[in-house]
Amino acid sequence: MWHQLLERIKAGNFQAIARAISLVENEVDGHEAFLQSLPNGHTPVTGITGPPGAGKSTLTDALIGYWTTQGKKVAVLCVDPSSPFNMGALLGDRIRMSDWYNHPGVYIRSLATRGSLGGLHPYIIEITAILQAGGFDEIIIETVGVGQSEIEIAGLADTTVVVVVPEAGDEVQTMKAGLMEIADVFVVNKSDRPDADAFARNLRLMMAPAYQQDKTIEVIKTVASQKEGIEALVLAIAQHQQHISLTERKIWLLxxxxxxxxxxxxxxxxxxxxxxxxxxxxxxxxxxxxxxxxxxxxxxxxx
Incomplete structure (x- = not known):
């Protein structure tokens, strides 16, 4: 069963991918040997994180739209917080990305954190490995948006995009240390609002020490709901992923x-x-x- 499942995954069969993820999540007999047989995947992983209400899902929707127009196959993992009592989750990202569920080049999977810390799913590494075997050109992981505890996404993603809004000045200051550590690209979303230019400028000033460490962190202004600034964001992601390496933080996650x-x-x-x-x-x-x-x-x- 597992060998046939792997062959169908390699052929890009969405049903096989969905079944494999469910079997691994439920720890069905044989899943460990199956994971050991997965090929070493090289599909770049983009993590989308940031405080609640920043527009992460809308931005993800816009990225899907841009990449699919380029003929790329895109996989998306949307992680929602679980109830601490029954481990259920609302999985509201299904509503925001409903346009893509029947698209032949887009696979979307909603996941609950199941009590996992770090804003991710306890099997996120295994699920990502399955997707990388599925022939996708881009993988997006959108986290729950719980703030500074989302450091885990930085170890999993090749590029971590931190989404904030112009009104988040005090919040960014509070989360500064954690955000500066994990951000590869900053997105100031909803930048049609007042003071967006000043906020973006201050954000660049806050990151001045990062520039001195030879880590250039781009600050991109977007209005995701209007698809504005998405091309600049895609370019920033692509430029960052040209220099992907097995970073120290990824080794720590592993x-x-x-x-x-x-x-x-x-x-x-x-x-x-x-x-x-x-x-x-x-x-x-x-x-x-x-x-x-x-x-x-x-x-x-x-x-």
Whole structure:
């Protein structure tokens, strides 16, 4: 099954791509061997991040439109925040990008964070690898927009686009350290609003130290709803991706993922229901000590 699925993915079959993502998300038997068989993908990944309400989805919609007119195949991952209680999500990006769901050159997948920190999905690296095997020319990942905690996108994306609006002066100042670290391109969206020019100018001044470190961060003004400034943004992304390398931050992200996978494999022998049952009994006693319980359970499987 998995071999046939991979061949269909390589042929660009959207149904096969969707099925593979679902099987990996649900950890179906054989998914690890399937992931190990994936070819090393080279499709550039553009991350779209920034505070809520900045227009990330509208900007993504405009980028899809531009690239498809050039005959490119585009894959989009839209990550929405999950409820901390039932792990469900609104997945509202489906509404904003509804024009593309039947387009033969566009694949869109909405994902919930499922409680994952960093504004992404717990299987984002695996899902991106599947898309890179699917013959796409561009991959866009739009994050949930939770602010400075979205550092993870910088490790995954080849180019990280940070979207802000002219009114976000104080907010940008608050998030300055995190944004300066992850931004490869700044987009001042909704730049038809008052003070957009002054805001963009101040943003360039704030980034002066970054220029001294030989990292040129472009500031692009757009009105995504009117498709204004999109060509300049596409050019800035393309120029940045001419110098793609395996950066230190990407190595750190991969290190974290390797650590998580090893920890998950080591935890397989432990049954959470069994832990729960034993805690029900032990936690009510006066002698209960959480750390002693963990020590005993991890060594014997019983506390």
């Amino acid at each position: 290190t974290e993922r390797v650590y998580q996978l090893i920890a998950k494999n080591r935890m397989k022998p432990y049954d959470k229901k069994k832990i729960y049952q034993q805690l029900q009994e032990k936690a009510q006693t006066e002698q209960f000590n959480l750390f002693a319980f963990v020590h005993d359970f991890s060594n014997t499987g019983n506390a």
